[in-house]
Amino acid sequence: MADILDGKALAQTLQTDLAQQIAKIKAAGGRSPGLAVLMVGDNPASAAYVRNKERACEKLGMVSLGKHFPANTTQAELSQVIDELNHDDRVDGILVQLPLPDHLDSVALLNQIHPDKDADGLHPMNLGRLVRGEVGLQSCTPAGVMKLLEEYHIDPRGKHAVVIGRSILVGKPLGLMLLAQDATVTMAHSRTPDLPAVARSADILVAAVGRPNLITADMVKPGAVVIDVGINRITDDGGGRLVGDVDFASVKDVASWITPVPGGVGPMTVTMLMANTVWSYLRRVAG
Numbered sequence: 001m002a003d004i005l006d007g008k009a010l011a012q013t014l015q016t017d018l019a020q021q022i023a024k025i026k027a028a029g030g031r032s033p034g035l036a037v038l039m040v041g042d043n044p045a046s047a048a049y050v051r052n053k054e055r056a057c058e059k060l061g062m063v064s065l066g067k068h069f070p071a072n073t074t075q076a077e078l079s080q081v082i083d084e085l086n087h088d089d090r091v092d093g094i095l096v097q098l099p100l101p102d103h104l105d106s107v108a109l110l111n112q113i114h115p116d117k118d119a120d121g122l123h124p125m126n127l128g129r130l131v132r133g134e135v136g137l138q139s140c141t142p143a144g145v146m147k148l149l150e151e152y153h154i155d156p157r158g159k160h161a162v163v164i165g166r167s168i169l170v171g172k173p174l175g176l177m178l179l180a181q182d183a184t185v186t187m188a189h190s191r192t193p194d195l196p197a198v199a200r201s202a203d204i205l206v207a208a209v210g211r212p213n214l215i216t217a218d219m220v221k222p223g224a225v226v227i228d229v230g231i232n233r234i235t236d237d238g239g240g241r242l243v244g245d246v247d248f249a250s251v252k253d254v255a256s257w258i259t260p261v262p263g264g265v266g267p268m269t270v271t272m273l274m275a276n277t278v279w280s281y282l283r284r285v286a287g
């Protein structure tokens with residue numbers, strides 16, 4: 001029976017630390033760090049995430065400058081808003097909630113966010129820093145996974161890490177972070193032949209695909225660390241249950257450590273967003 005990598009508990013601890021840090025800034029007469037989350041359209045899952053983020057902001061004593069736009073908002077309008085936020089001194093972090101409606105060019109918008117306010121770490125400058133091993137803003141979900149591993153003293157050094165999924169939001173940056181910590185990294189994806197065999201060779205197995213029950217017990221090496229980044233809402237049983245990419249019920253008997261869904265990587269993502277915003281604030285204020 002695997003031990004649980006408790007993202008919810010660690011997120012709580014880290015958020016308490018951040019709240020204290022922010023309280024201290026304010027007691028010294030400083031302004032509150034500000035985060036602007038831009039959401040376009042009314043995808044209910046996105047709306048729920050954005051609410052989570054705004055709630056976390058308020059709880060920590062940060063300013064939430066969230067903006068919600070109708071689905072038919074144009075590229076030019078959003079571009080204008082990002083430009084204003086780039087120049088707004090109350091704003092330390094800007095995040096464009098993905099996915100955007102099809103008529104919008106999300107890459108162009110992400111590229112337009114000032115790299116020093118890029119709370120999601122998706123600007124080419126910050127991704128480039130990650131590739132080169134330089135300090136910079138890092139993508140929240142992968143950074144949250146690395147924090148979880150660190151908290152539970154799971155050292156990637158010398159381990160074979162298999163990351164399934166090659167998204168720019170999770171898979172690619174996480175592969176680079178694991179590599180930077182001396183793991184031997186395999187990036188697997190939908191075109192990888194014999195995925196079960198590749199998965200079974202992992203000491204650290206990360207599933208970041210978005211397919212329920214993709215990872216079953218037979219795909220996991222006994223004693224492996226299993227990180228489930230999937231967030232899938234199952235509606236066919238009428239309950240709107242949240243499940244990951246890992247068949248938790250069977251895999252928990254094979255793995256040594258496992259993240260639950262909910263309560264694993266998800267809460268860490270939100271926490272790292274807050275941490276990135278505070279980090280940007282300190283860099284911007286202190287220079």
Ligand SMILES: Nc1nc(=O)c2c([nH]1)NC[C@@H]1CN(c3ccc(C(=O)N[C@@H](CCC(=O)O)C(=O)O)cc3)C=[N+]21
Binds near residue numbers: 231266
């Ligand atoms: N630019 C951008 N940055 C993102 O970081 C980003 C995004 N777009 N688009 C969508 C995904 C998804 N995402 C989640 C964040 C928190 C939870 C989370 O807190 N999950 C809770 C449960 C939440 C619930 O019950 O609904 C948990 O797993 O315990 C989930 C998913 C961030 N994303």
